[in-house]
Amino acid sequence: MATIYRKTAKGHSEIETRSHRLSPRLRSALILVDGRRSDDELRKLIPQQSDDSLQFLNEQGFIEIIGITQSAVPAARPVPAAAAPSAPPASRPQPLEQPSIPPSDFAATRALAVRLFTDMVGPMAEALALKMERTRSPDELRPLVQTAQRIIGNTRGGQAAADYGTRLLM
Secondary structure, three states, rough: OOEEEOOOOOHHHHHOOOOOOOOHHHHHHHOOOOOEEEEEHHHHHOOOHHHHHHHHHHHOOOOEEEEEOOOOOOOOOOOOOOOOOOOOOOOOOOOOOOOOOHHHHHHHHHHHHHHHHHHHHHHHHHHHHHHHHOOOHHHHHHHHHHHHHHHHHHHHHHHHHHHHHHHHHH
């Protein structure tokens, strides 16, 4: 059985203002909670004391349980081989094209960009993920996504960066 957590209003407030002065370990764990990942997935992303961190955040009201499932929720839909671009010949990933994102889809695209980035990079994604969450338009988000793509390319390789870009262009 997998437990799904999401941030409460108190959790969102802590991310924005740091008013409760959570330790870096707890803050990183809080950032990773998104309402989609199971506790099993979070354990893989939280490097130290993951169970204690989730329990503390839950008990203190920063996160709450929104569901319990029979199996873990998949982290991301796999990209079909035909849709995935071949790896660029150079070691640097190709910059993203500038897609036109309908305003109604912007929030979903932004959430996907943040989630995929944190899935691929883990707690080191915190600073850029917070900037991405604060964007209000595709024009503000685009350069941050390109930066995220470069970071993914440096940490996970060119193919991972290309896959990240492909997922966001859909």
